[in-house]
Amino acid sequence: MRDHHGHTPGEQGHPVSFPSVPGPKGFTQSDKNICENAVNDIAIEAAHLTKQYHIGTSADSSGSLAERITQKAASLLRGRAESSGGASGRQPLWALKDVSFEIPRGHVFGIIGRNGSGKSTLLKILSRVTEPTSGRAVVRGRVGTLLEVGTGFHPELTGRDNIYLTGSILGMKRREIRKKFDEIVAFSGVEQFLDTPVKRYSSGMYVRLAFAVGAHLDPEILLVDEALAVGDLQFQKKCMQKMQDLGSKGQTIVLVSHDMQAMSRLCHRVLLLEKGRLVADGPAHQVVSSYLHGGFDDWSFREWPDLRTAPGDSTMRLCSIRVKNCDGELTDTIDVRESFAVEMEYEVLRPCSPVTPSVTITNEQGVDLFETFDLDPQWRGSVRPVGRFVGTAWIPGNLLTEGTFFVSPSAFCQEPFHVHFFERQAAGFTVVDPLAGDSARGDFSGQMRGLVRPLVEWTNRFEPKNSRKPVGSYR
Numbered sequence: 001m002r003d004h005h006g007h008t009p010g011e012q013g014h015p016v017s018f019p020s021v022p023g024p025k026g027f028t029q030s031d032k033n034i035c036e037n038a039v040n041d042i043a044i045e046a047a048h049l050t051k052q053y054h055i056g057t058s059a060d061s062s063g064s065l066a067e068r069i070t071q072k073a074a075s076l077l078r079g080r081a082e083s084s085g086g087a088s089g090r091q092p093l094w095a096l097k098d099v100s101f102e103i104p105r106g107h108v109f110g111i112i113g114r115n116g117s118g119k120s121t122l123l124k125i126l127s128r129v130t131e132p133t134s135g136r137a138v139v140r141g142r143v144g145t146l147l148e149v150g151t152g153f154h155p156e157l158t159g160r161d162n163i164y165l166t167g168s169i170l171g172m173k174r175r176e177i178r179k180k181f182d183e184i185v186a187f188s189g190v191e192q193f194l195d196t197p198v199k200r201y202s203s204g205m206y207v208r209l210a211f212a213v214g215a216h217l218d219p220e221i222l223l224v225d226e227a228l229a230v231g232d233l234q235f236q237k238k239c240m241q242k243m244q245d246l247g248s249k250g251q252t253i254v255l256v257s258h259d260m261q262a263m264s265r266l267c268h269r270v271l272l273l274e275k276g277r278l279v280a281d282g283p284a285h286q287v288v289s290s291y292l293h294g295g296f297d298d299w300s301f302r303e304w305p306d307l308r309t310a311p312g313d314s315t316m317r318l319c320s321i322r323v324k325n326c327d328g329e330l331t332d333t334i335d336v337r338e339s340f341a342v343e344m345e346y347e348v349l350r351p352c353s354p355v356t357p358s359v360t361i362t363n364e365q366g367v368d369l370f371e372t373f374d375l376d377p378q379w380r381g382s383v384r385p386v387g388r389f390v391g392t393a394w395i396p397g398n399l400l401t402e403g404t405f406f407v408s409p410s411a412f413c414q415e416p417f418h419v420h421f422f423e424r425q426a427a428g429f430t431v432v433d434p435l436a437g438d439s440a441r442g443d444f445s446g447q448m449r450g451l452v453r454p455l456v457e458w459t460n461r462f463e464p465k466n467s468r469k470p471v472g473s474y475r
């Protein structure tokens with residue numbers, strides 16, 4: 001959709017705004033509360049934030065004092081005085097450009113975007129690790145940060161000392177910190193290493209402790225960068241639970257993550273950054289969905305009309321991939337209960353050893369759920385003649401969970417093993433569960449666990465009370 005200037009939504013620095021909706025399931029704070037906060041209490045206010053770096057150097061004249069000292073020392077060590085290189089001639093890079101938003105107190109707020117889109121830079125500005133080149137960020141409240149591994153804690157100090165140091169930076173009394181100490185240690189699971197300098201910690205241990213400290217020392221605003229990507233699955237779950245608790249207690253959380261499911265579930269609102277610009281700002285599931293679909297006009301199909309540039313080699317080329325519902329209609333929305341088709345069209349350019357077309361289904365967290373091979377007995381093991389083929393994989397209903405999925409078509413031969421093409425995440429679709437009572441969720445409206453959702457048949461055996469024979473009477 002283009003506006004009257006010919007721009008698609010999000011171009012020219014005008015973010016797409018979505019209407020306000022209630023927060024995600026799992027939050028106990030009432031919507032009324034959230035609305036009142038929005039009017040009365042703004043925790044973070046960013047106005048026209050812009051950050052410029054220069055390519056080929058990390059020199060950043062507007063960074064913090066510590067940053068500038070480190071940069072100066074590094075440049076001297078390299079034997080390159082600032083004056084010899086100079087800023088002139090270096091390409092400016094806009095890590096952030098004219099980004100404005102407000103975060104009401106008590107919101108869990110997400111920032112998403114591709115690698116290098118400016119997410120970490122934004123968090124660093126909010127946490128005062130670096131300064132903006134222009135614009136203004138007002139942060140009202142005591143801030144706890146969990147930025148990338150290597151920032152935050154003092155590397156030479158032990159885990160124990162860092163807990164006390166962080167607490168005192170947050171303005172807490174020693175007695176207050178002592179009260180929280182055991183909880184922090186228990187949550188982090190690093191008891192054994194409490195008296196080891198944190199520079200010896202693995203990145204997993206570091207993040208565990210940093211998250212535990214950040215979440216338990218009662219900052220009013222918690223800034224978290226990619227914590228969920230480092231810990232193991234169990235710890236990630238614990239962090240999510242903790243963040244839900246903090247969110248429901250009215251703490252403001254700003255979270256950067258590539259885990260789209262977590263962002264949809266945890267956040268009230270999400271910002272989408274693209275090359276430093278704010279391109280969308282709205283309810284989490286809408287922004288996440290627009291981000292995942294980004295780049296495709298209709299992401300349920302993709303075509304390569306020119307065989308010369310289509311994925312493949314001199315033997316075969318991929319022409320198109322389509323997702324269709326059980327009635328054979330092109331769609332990007334599939335009912336969880338119904339089977340659907342992934343149709344793959346390819347051209348055999350010259351006869352070769354038998355090929356196996358395949359399709360891989362991947363979820364939004366990048367987990368390959370399964371790969372399916374074309375085992376059609378008509379062609380299995382035979383040399384395919386020159387010409388166009390359309391292979392259709394019928395995926396059964398009651399298999400996938402709700403969510404967003406990607407389709408990766410491929411074709412390979414086994415003897416000798418050779419991949420003709422593999423087009424990762426060429427198309428995609430969303431699975432919905434309409435709560436009609438006859439899917440695996442029955443009448444349950446909450447979040448179900450698991451990567452697959454089969455409709456499992458249950459049986460019950462019932463024995464009325466007092467009908468059981470006394471032990472020993474079975475023959």
Ligand SMILES: Nc1ncnc2c1ncn2[C@@H]1O[C@H](COP(=O)(O)OP(=O)(O)OP(=O)(O)O)[C@@H](O)[C@H]1O
Nearest residue numbers: 053054057058059095114115116117118119120121
């Ligand atoms: N200190 C620096 N010096 C020069 N360029 C930098 C510096 N820090 C970040 N950049 C550049 O600014 C842009 C935004 O980086 P940033 O780390 O904020 O992105 P991001 O969205 O957090 O990326 P990722 O998802 O990979 O963590 C990138 O092009 C990056 O290379």
